[in-house]
Amino acid sequence: MKFKRFKDIIIKNREYEKSVKESVKYFHDCVQWDGDIPKIMKEIGKKLDVLIIEIPMKDSDFGACFLETGYSRYLLLNSNQPRSKMYFSFCHDIYHILKGNPDYINEKREVHFNKDYASNENEGKANLFAANLLMPEVEFKKMYLQYEKDSDLIEEVLIKLMNYFNAPFVAVLIRIYELKILKEIEDVKDFLEYDDKKIEKLCDDLWIDKEILEPTLKDEIQNVLELLKKEGTELIQKQLMSEYDFNNIIENIKGLYSQIKLTND
Numbered sequence: 001m002k003f004k005r006f007k008d009i010i011i012k013n014r015e016y017e018k019s020v021k022e023s024v025k026y027f028h029d030c031v032q033w034d035g036d037i038p039k040i041m042k043e044i045g046k047k048l049d050v051l052i053i054e055i056p057m058k059d060s061d062f063g064a065c066f067l068e069t070g071y072s073r074y075l076l077l078n079s080n081q082p083r084s085k086m087y088f089s090f091c092h093d094i095y096h097i098l099k100g101n102p103d104y105i106n107e108k109r110e111v112h113f114n115k116d117y118a119s120n121e122n123e124g125k126a127n128l129f130a131a132n133l134l135m136p137e138v139e140f141k142k143m144y145l146q147y148e149k150d151s152d153l154i155e156e157v158l159i160k161l162m163n164y165f166n167a168p169f170v171a172v173l174i175r176i177y178e179l180k181i182l183k184e185i186e187d188v189k190d191f192l193e194y195d196d197k198k199i200e201k202l203c204d205d206l207w208i209d210k211e212i213l214e215p216t217l218k219d220e221i222q223n224v225l226e227l228l229k230k231e232g233t234e235l236i237q238k239q240l241m242s243e244y245d246f247n248n249i250i251e252n253i254k255g256l257y258s259q260i261k262l263t264n265d
Contacts, residue, residue: 001170002192003192006173006188006192009124009174009178010177013128013131013174014178016121017128020125020128023095023098023099024132024133026098027094027098030047030098033047038087038166041087045075048097048098050066050073050075051072051073051075052077053075053077053220053221053224054077054078054216054219054220055076055220055257055261056078056080056219056261056262057080057260057262058261058263059260060078060080060081060215061081062078062081063077063078063089063092064076064077064089064092066093075093075094079215079216079218080217080262081215082168082212082213082214083211083212083213083214083215083216084162084167084169085168086215087134088171089130091129091133091134092129092130093126094130094133095125095130096122096126099122128178131171134171135161135172135175140161140175141179143160143161143164144181147160147161154187155191155202156202158191159203160208162199162212163208163209163212169199196213217262221261228250229250232246232250
């Protein structure tokens with residue numbers, strides 16, 4: 001990420017803070033469920049009447065896509081991206097679910113590096129919302145102080161926070177500055193140059209499991225097909241759908257899945 005973009009994000013996030021905190025409160029009022037976000041994604045989906053589906057896609061840069069048909073709502077998560085980014089993508093799209101889908105279908109993106117991020121208010125608020133869900137302010141500040149006592153280097157603190165909150169490295173870095181924990185923003189330049197290998201090396205040096213940097217590759221398409229089969233059978237029995245139409249729907253879904261799924265080639 002370019003340093004200028006990083007600064008722009010921090011400035012915008014502070015402008016969005018009040019509005020996003022109201023959205024976070026609304027989320028908690030709707031869901032009525034506290035806990036580790038990665039462990040309760042399906043429960044959150046049920047509370048919001050959204051079916052969460054994980055599929056490993058060919059494109060590892062694609063985050064998530066929220067689709068609303070008028071009858072049902074789906075959140076498609078790409079499990080072929082690092083766990084930390086998948087969890088962030090999930091929280092990002094929860095904002096769109098709560099506030100209404102933007103005028104475009106969620107585009108291919110790695111959320112923090114999207115070219116429209118800094119200029120698109122809706123996307124910026126969704127990212128700040130995701131940061132608030134994954135890294136609640138009070139707990140984040142508490143853990144920062146705890147890790148700071150035990151670490152001589154700020155990059156070690158960043159890695160430990162990334163691991164603790166299941167969040168992307170850059171998201172942790174942004175969070176530290178938007179919460180004004182660190183104020184000398186020029187110090188961030190070197191960290192913005194860290195690539196995946198550098199982050200993995202830091203994890204190894206700190207004996208931290210690198211699982212958060214790896215994709216789950218979870219594939220729930222069979223669960224989806226079984227669910228559709230069950231619902232379709234009921235509709236056919238009630239004569240609300242023909243068997244011909246049902247079979248066409250299933251074949252279309254299988255066709256779309258074959259186009260986007262990760263292969264072993």
